[in-house]
Amino acid sequence: MAEPLLRVEKLVRRFGGIVATDNVSLDVASGELHAIIGPNGAGKTTLISQLTGHLSPHAGSVSLGGRDITYLPAYRRCALGLARSFQITSLLLDFTAADNVALAAQAHAGTSFRFFANARKEKGLRDAAHAALDRVGLGHRADVVVNRLSHGERRELELAVALASKPKLLLLDEPMAGLGVTESQRMVKLLQELRKEVSIVLVEHDMPAVFALADRISVLVYGRVIASGDPAAIRANEEVKRAYLGDQHVVTHHG
Amino acid sequence: MKGLSVSKAVTALMLAGLVLLPLYSQLSGNVFILTLFTRIVILALAAASLNLIMGFGGMMSFGHAAYLGIGGYAVGMLAQEGVGSGFIQFPVALAASAIYALVIGALSLRTRGVYFIMITLAFAQMAYYVASGLARYGGDDGLTVYKRSDFSGLIDLSNRTQFYYLCLACLFGVIFLIWRIVNSRFGLVVQGLRSNEQRMQAIGFPAKRYQLVCFVISGTMCGLAGALLANNTDFVSPAVMYWTRSGDLMVMVILGGMGTLFGPVMGAVVFLLLEEFLSQITEYWALIMGPLLLLIVLFGRGGIMGMLGRAGRG
Numbered sequence: 001m002a003e004p005l006l007r008v009e010k011l012v013r014r015f016g017g018i019v020a021t022d023n024v025s026l027d028v029a030s031g032e033l034h035a036i037i038g039p040n041g042a043g044k045t046t047l048i049s050q051l052t053g054h055l056s057p058h059a060g061s062v063s064l065g066g067r068d069i070t071y072l073p074a075y076r077r078c079a080l081g082l083a084r085s086f087q088i089t090s091l092l093l094d095f096t097a098a099d100n101v102a103l104a105a106q107a108h109a110g111t112s113f114r115f116f117a118n119a120r121k122e123k124g125l126r127d128a129a130h131a132a133l134d135r136v137g138l139g140h141r142a143d144v145v146v147n148r149l150s151h152g153e154r155r156e157l158e159l160a161v162a163l164a165s166k167p168k169l170l171l172l173d174e175p176m177a178g179l180g181v182t183e184s185q186r187m188v189k190l191l192q193e194l195r196k197e198v199s200i201v202l203v204e205h206d207m208p209a210v211f212a213l214a215d216r217i218s219v220l221v222y223g224r225v226i227a228s229g230d231p232a233a234i235r236a237n238e239e240v241k242r243a244y245l246g247d248q249h250v251v252t253h254h255g
Numbered sequence: 256m257k258g259l260s261v262s263k264a265v266t267a268l269m270l271a272g273l274v275l276l277p278l279y280s281q282l283s284g285n286v287f288i289l290t291l292f293t294r295i296v297i298l299a300l301a302a303a304s305l306n307l308i309m310g311f312g313g314m315m316s317f318g319h320a321a322y323l324g325i326g327g328y329a330v331g332m333l334a335q336e337g338v339g340s341g342f343i344q345f346p347v348a349l350a351a352s353a354i355y356a357l358v359i360g361a362l363s364l365r366t367r368g369v370y371f372i373m374i375t376l377a378f379a380q381m382a383y384y385v386a387s388g389l390a391r392y393g394g395d396d397g398l399t400v401y402k403r404s405d406f407s408g409l410i411d412l413s414n415r416t417q418f419y420y421l422c423l424a425c426l427f428g429v430i431f432l433i434w435r436i437v438n439s440r441f442g443l444v445v446q447g448l449r450s451n452e453q454r455m456q457a458i459g460f461p462a463k464r465y466q467l468v469c470f471v472i473s474g475t476m477c478g479l480a481g482a483l484l485a486n487n488t489d490f491v492s493p494a495v496m497y498w499t500r501s502g503d504l505m506v507m508v509i510l511g512g513m514g515t516l517f518g519p520v521m522g523a524v525v526f527l528l529l530e531e532f533l534s535q536i537t538e539y540w541a542l543i544m545g546p547l548l549l550l551i552v553l554f555g556r557g558g559i560m561g562m563l564g565r566a567g568r569g
Binding site: 052054073074075078079083084086090091092093094095099103104106107108111112113114115116117118119120122161164165 | 435436438439440441442443444446447450451453454455456457458459460461465468
C-alpha cells in the first residue's frame, strides 16, 4: 500500500494527570473518509487539535503526505493542504459569508502583503468564494454578514471556508452538532458529494450519519483507540458495544 | 442607507470646515483659532494612526504618545545639532518611529489583551524616562526648537496658513492611505485577526507578522504627527510622551468611533474643542469633561460616528 495521506503514530497528550490522547495511532488513506467516534470526553477534539496544530503532543508524530508536521504551526499545515472545521462554529462574525470564504482563498493565492488594491474587487478571489459557497448551497447568502446567518448556515459556511483552501485533507469536528433533522440530512448529502473530491477525517456523534458515510471508523475511549475497521466490523465489535452501552441499540439498528 | 448619509453629511461638513478654516481666521482676524486647529489637525492625525491598530486591528496600544515624542525629538535634536532641513528631519522622524514600533511591536505582540495594553504602556513610559534623562537635549525641561524645519523654500512652516495646510494635507494623505490599506488584502487579514484569530490561523495566516507590520505602519504615521507637533509648538518635551497623552489619543478614537475612517478626526475635534472651552470656563474642567465622555461611551456605542448612524436610521 502506498504511503497514507495522514499517519498518526503513538500520539500522547496529557493534561496534568489525565492522559487525553493515549498512544493513538491511525492512518488515513488518500480518498478515504475516516470517522472517529467515541463517548463524550474520549479525547476526540484533543486529537483533532493536535492534527491541526492548535495543540502540541507530548510524544508521537503526525505526518501528512509523508512529511512530518508534528510541530508545524497551524498556518503552515494549512498551506500543506490541511483544512478544518470547528466543533463550535468559529467564523469572522462581522464579515460577510463571501468575505469569510474569500479570505481562505486569499491565504492560498499569493502574498497578502498587498496594501493598496481593493481585495474585494479581486475577481479570482471572489469567484473562488462564490464557487465554494455554491458548493455548500449558500450562494444566495453570499453578502449576508455572518452574524445574521442561522446556525445551520454557519455550519455550511464552515465547510465552504475549509473547501476554499483547496485542501487534500479535511478535518471536520462534529459538523452535525446542533443541526436539526433536515439540516443534518442536507449535511450528510453534502459530505457524500465532497468525499468524492477530498479525503476526510470526520469526528461525529451522529451515529447514523457516521455509519452511512465512513469507509473506516476508529473508536476512541479514554484517549485510546479501542477498535478500528470498516463499519460492519465496528458494529460487531464487543468492546465497542460495551463502551457505548447506552447507545448500543443505535449502533445496531441504524445505518 | 439614510443613516449612512447623515454621518456622511456631518463628516463632509467637518472636512469642509477644516479646509476653509484659514479663510475664516483671516477674515475675522482670529489668529488663535488657526493655532488651535493646527494642533487639532496634528492630533487627529495621531488619533487616526492609532485607530488603524486599535479600531481596525484590535490592538489596544496604550503607548501611542511615544511616537509623538520620538518624531518630535528627531526634529528637535537634529535642529539643535544644526541639521535644519526638513528633508532630513522628517525622514529621520519617520524612520526612528518605525524602528521603535518594530522593536516594541515584536516584543508586545507576544502578549494579548490586558497584557498587551500594559506592556505598550510600560515601553512608552520607558521612552518618557529616557527623554527625561537626555541632559544634552533639555532633559525634564524639554527642548526648544529655535527654527522650524526648512523645506528649501518649497513651503514655509513659519507661515501659519501654509503650515496649517501642510498638516491638513498630511492628515488627508494618511486617511487616504488607511482607507486603501483597510480594503486591501493586508487590511482584510488584519481585520480578520481582530475578529477571530483562531479562525485566521486555521485558514493559513500567521497572525503575528501581519499585526507587526500594521503596528509599524501605524507608529510611522504617528511619528509624522510628532514631527509636525514639534514644529507647531517650537518645543518638544518628555511630557508629550506621558501616559495621559496616550490616554487622550485613545479617548479621541473611542469618542469619534473606532474602526471608522473619519471617527478619529471627529473625536479629536470634539475632544480638543471641549478641552479648550471648558478650561476657559473653569479650572476644574476635567470634572465636566470626564462625565461627558463617560456618557458618550456608555450610551453612544460606536462613538459619535455610531450615534450619527443611529440618528439617521432612528
